[in-house]
Amino acid sequence: MTEQITALVTGANRGLGRQFAAELVARGAKVYAGARKPEAVDLPGVIPVQLDITDPESVRRAAEVAGDVTVLVNNAGVSTRAGLLTGTIDDIRLEMDTHYFGTLNVSREFVPIIEKNGGGAVLNVLSVLAWYHPPSSGAYSAAKAAAWALTDALRAELAPRGIHVSALHVGYMDTDMVSYIPADQKIDPAVVAKVALDGLLAGQPEILADDLTRQVKAGLSTANS
Numbered sequence: 001m002t003e004q005i006t007a008l009v010t011g012a013n014r015g016l017g018r019q020f021a022a023e024l025v026a027r028g029a030k031v032y033a034g035a036r037k038p039e040a041v042d043l044p045g046v047i048p049v050q051l052d053i054t055d056p057e058s059v060r061r062a063a064e065v066a067g068d069v070t071v072l073v074n075n076a077g078v079s080t081r082a083g084l085l086t087g088t089i090d091d092i093r094l095e096m097d098t099h100y101f102g103t104l105n106v107s108r109e110f111v112p113i114i115e116k117n118g119g120g121a122v123l124n125v126l127s128v129l130a131w132y133h134p135p136s137s138g139a140y141s142a143a144k145a146a147a148w149a150l151t152d153a154l155r156a157e158l159a160p161r162g163i164h165v166s167a168l169h170v171g172y173m174d175t176d177m178v179s180y181i182p183a184d185q186k187i188d189p190a191v192v193a194k195v196a197l198d199g200l201l202a203g204q205p206e207i208l209a210d211d212l213t214r215q216v217k218a219g220l221s222t223a224n225s
């Protein structure tokens with residue numbers, strides 16, 4: 001993709017989403033910064049848009065505002081740290097509502113827009129935990145695994161329609177989501193945003209952002225789960 005990019009980033013008010021928005025602006029893109037509270041968007045050069053990815057009406061309204069989008073970054077996410085047996089069903093549902101149904105809601109609304117605008121790309125932010133499923137993150141892992149399957153199916157469905165779909169898989173990043181993890185175990189989300197956008201624009205189907213993720217992916221063919 002070398003033409004002018006108009007991007008929508010979900011969850012762009014903080015964390016990795018804010019870094020995606022900043023990197024896209026630095027590359028000359030027009031950027032809609034989707035956020036549940038658009039007043040929380042503090043990044044210069046972006047257009048804040050109210051967007052709760054779990055609320056179909058909010059997604060529909062955002063699509064009315066951002067009708068010129070060619071690149072969608074499905075970044076918004078939550079981590080309740082709910083286990084499948086010990087967590088609350090509300091938390092387990094929130095994970096699936098956000099990572100799976102939320103990503104699906106936004107994709108269903110914006111794919112026709114990207115297609116109408118001549119094609120483009122979708123980047124789904126997944127995780128190493130789509131492939132590695134410790135009980136302590138059972139709800140999150142299941143939701144990211146569902147989003148991985150969604151990503152693969154959409155990639156095949158949209159390739160003939162001029163829309164490339166990439167998955168970003170990554171381990172711990174230094175954001176609010178994992179503030180409880182020691183700093184030396186986390187990578188810089190600004191670097192991840194750069195690597196992911198390079199991969200997306202190069203047409204990579206999967207972007208593996210760190211060594212842990214590459215090791216886990218390599219072990220999938222021998223794993224028993």
Ligand SMILES: NC(=O)c1ccc[n+]([C@@H]2O[C@H](COP(=O)([O-])OP(=O)(O)OC[C@H]3O[C@@H](n4cnc5c(N)ncnc54)[C@H](OP(=O)(O)O)[C@@H]3O)[C@@H](O)[C@H]2O)c1
Pocket residue numbers: 010011012013014015016017035036037051052053054075076077078098102125126127128170171172173174175176177178
């Ligand atoms: N941090 C990590 O180690 C890590 C590792 C692998 C993958 N990831 C993934 O990376 C993505 C970004 O996470 P992060 O680390 O940047 O986390 P973060 O700092 O906690 O930010 C999460 C962002 O998602 C937004 N969000 C949550 N639910 C939303 C909803 N229903 N509608 C719209 N926005 C919503 C949040 O908005 P509010 O401010 O309104 O809450 C916030 O902007 C997520 O998909 C996450 O699963 C993170």
